Amino acid sequence: MFDDLPPDLDRLKTLRVWHALWVERIDAKIEALQQRQAEEEHGRHSRPTPPEWIVELGIGSSQPPVEVHAGDCHITGKRRRAVSRDEARRLLATGLRPCAHCQPDTQLGILDLAAAG
Template structure:
């Protein structure tokens, strides 16, 4: 049924070998993860405001519409710069939607 050795000394030797092998595999995984993370592109936030609140006009009055990353070209002409915390609050507590193109919610670490 089992192809493992029947005696304790050989089982201990096998256990020791497996522990050493597992340590080598985990070390290699860490090296590969580090290398892949270094190759992954990182989006640089723009100079100026990191996030903006875009307003639309309804009945001649500005109405908050959506949060964008500062350099998003889809933000309306009427906008207000936001800090990181203000952008997070607008998306989570303020009921303001995130732009579906620039995805400020992803940049801010907000999960659906």
């Protein structure tokens, strides 16, 4: 029937145990990968949405606003707070510097801040 297998019972049993151990290892790896994928998927679904607009804050006790960023900008520093669209527009209109990378002034439809001042 299967000519490539050993003819004696002892070696066949050894092969059976060896393959059973490999199947256990493979099943454990499959389970670990499925668990990791489920955790990653859960993390993607439960991740909070980024704010629409961010104000980067300065150093000091009062932490004055320094720069306005779009919410998905990767240039923002660690000191920041989320702001509404209206507040971002107001801060830019009062002369707060827009981020040169994400250009929130352009995204907000403020075309020429230099001409406004």
